[in-house]
Amino acid sequence: MADNPVAAVFDQVSATYDRVGVDFIQPIADGLLAHLAPTRGERALDVGCGRGAVLFPLARAVTPGGGQAVGVDVSPRMVEAITAEAATLRLSVEVRLGDAVLPDDSGTFDLVASSLVLFFLGDPVAALRSWRDHLVPGGRVGVSTFGAYNDEWRAVDAVLAPYRPPEVRDPRAVESPYASDAGVEALLRAAAFDDVETHTTTLAVRFVDEDQWYEWSWSVGQRGMWERVPAEERPQVRRQAYEKLQQCRDADGRIGFDQGIRYTLGRRRA
Numbered sequence: 674m675a676d677n678p679v680a681a682v683f684d685q686v687s688a689t690y691d692r693v694g695v696d697f698i699q700p701i702a703d704g705l706l707a708h709l710a711p712t713r714g715e716r717a718l719d720v721g722c723g724r725g726a727v728l729f730p731l732a733r734a735v736t737p738g739g740g741q742a743v744g745v746d747v748s749p750r751m752v753e754a755i756t757a758e759a760a761t762l763r764l765s766v767e768v769r770l771g772d773a774v775l776p777d778d779s780g781t782f783d784l785v786a787s788s789l790v791l792f793f794l795g796d797p798v799a800a801l802r803s804w805r806d807h808l809v810p811g812g813r814v815g816v817s818t819f820g821a822y823n824d825e826w827r828a829v830d831a832v833l834a835p836y837r838p839p840e841v842r843d844p845r846a847v848e849s850p851y852a853s854d855a856g857v858e859a860l861l862r863a864a865a866f867d868d869v870e871t872h873t874t875t876l877a878v879r880f881v882d883e884d885q886w887y888e889w890s891w892s893v894g895q896r897g898m899w900e901r902v903p904a905e906e907r908p909q910v911r912r913q914a915y916e917k918l919q920q921c922r923d924a925d926g927r928i929g930f931d932q933g934i935r936y937t938l939g940r941r942r943a
């Protein structure tokens with residue numbers, strides 16, 4: 674298991690990440706790709722590539738014309754899992770184990786994508802600067818982060834919040850750059866990106882039932898919290914969450930939440 678606490682959480686979820694039948698990670702990645710519009714022959718980098726929600730479509734888009742799709746991730750088990758899956762899918766990708774602050778010899782890219790990663794980084798501006806350093810003039814960057822979501826769902830999250838590993842930041846923290854479009858845009862501008870702009874959308878995330886939510890919550894970053902709930906307290910914490918979930922039914926009676934998604938884009942002009 675990795676020493677870095679964020680990497681340790683993603684090591685734990687690597688086997689099931691985004692693979693429990695809930696449409697969450699992939700639609701967010703698809704939206705980012707739509708904004709970045711990768712084309713044949715481009716060199717593309719995906720930072721915090723996880724299980725490939727961005728990297729695999731990137732590879733399908735750029736490699737036919739001799740392009741390059743490179744992923745980097747700090748979690749050794751994520752890197753193992755995505756490498757194995759890429760081989761199974763016969764996708765031409767290069768996956769590197771490493772930090773989001775890129776080393777000098779990382780290569781040159783036409784675009785850098787990073788979906789649902791920036792808020793985990795200790796120094797996001799240092800990471801963004803390093804991405805810019807590896808872009809060609811005219812190259813583009815796109816990151817996705819979370820926007821607003823239902824208060825009722827905050828109450829579900831609040832049940833687990835006391836168990837958050839102290840070193841793992843809350844992606845939806847209200848007092849952070851990630852709480853507003855302007856906050857994330859300021860990070861890109863601080864890293865000297867030009868033409869910074871934000872696009873937002875809302876994703877309706879729905880669960881078959883409470884048990885699917887429970888399974889899903891173990892397959893994403895929330896698992897870091899479940900792991901810290903003492904085993905004897907888990908049934909009680911789970912019951913509390915299920916009670917809160919009853920307030921989160923849509924007009925069709927389905928449990929879920931409406932998650933704002935923010936896509937922040939920038940360009941290296943020269």
Ligand SMILES: C[S@@+](CC[C@H](N)C(=O)[O-])C[C@H]1O[C@@H](n2cnc3c(N)ncnc32)[C@H](O)[C@@H]1O
Nearest residue numbers: 683721722723726746747748772773788789790
């Ligand atoms: C929420 S997941 C998103 C994964 C992928 N981008 C996706 O959309 O499915 C966050 C990913 O960022 C990686 N990560 C977190 N901190 C990182 C860092 N400092 N450097 C590189 N990767 C990091 C994690 O290991 C994890 O795979």
